[in-house]
Amino acid sequence: MGHYHDLDAIMQELCAIYFPQCTEVAISWGRRSGRVQPRSIRFGVYQPQKQVIRIHPALDQAFVPRYFVEFIVYHELLHHVIPAMRVNGRYCMHSAAFRLRERAFPRYAEAIAWRKQNLRRLLESNRRGDV
Numbered sequence: 001m002g003h004y005h006d007l008d009a010i011m012q013e014l015c016a017i018y019f020p021q022c023t024e025v026a027i028s029w030g031r032r033s034g035r036v037q038p039r040s041i042r043f044g045v046y047q048p049q050k051q052v053i054r055i056h057p058a059l060d061q062a063f064v065p066r067y068f069v070e071f072i073v074y075h076e077l078l079h080h081v082i083p084a085m086r087v088n089g090r091y092c093m094h095s096a097a098f099r100l101r102e103r104a105f106p107r108y109a110e111a112i113a114w115r116k117q118n119l120r121r122l123l124e125s126n127r128r129g130d131v
Contacts, residue, residue, distance in 0.1 A: 002029055002060035005069045011053075011077075014070065019077045027073065030054040041122055044072045046079035053077070058126045063118070071111035078102055 001008065007027045015022050030045070044055045053076040059069050082098045084091045094102075105111065 004060050004062050005066060007055060010070050010073050014074055014077060019081060022077050022080050025051050025053060025077065025080050027053040029057050029060060041126060044076045046076040048083065058122050061125060065114060067107045068111050068114050071105055071107065074105050075102060
């Protein structure tokens with residue numbers, strides 16, 4: 001459990017509503033690495049071999065709304081139900097079917113707008129080590 005967001009509760013709610021087939025997927029906060037990317041941040045990652053989702057600890061802050069964390073968890077759960085496909089020898093992680101289902105998240109537009117408005121703040125807090 002994080003300081004501000006309970007990933008287990010978020011995932012249980014999302015699985016109950018959208019992903020009943022994802023009961024075997026585990027979730028946790030990622031660890032802070034020593035490397036800090038100044039211009040980007042990977043909010044979440046799904047590891048299909050382990051069936052584990054890791055969420056970036058920068059999202060466990062008071063100013064990050066729950067719906068945004070929910071959106072990131074929803075996105076990572078989609079990777080479980082819509083696996084990457086090989087297309088012309090390359091892996092396609094976000095197919096048209098994936099993007100369509102991603103946009104079905106009820107607060108999709110709000111989450112995308114929040115990310116755009118707050119990305120700099122998240123990057124700065126990550127650089128300072130606030131998380």
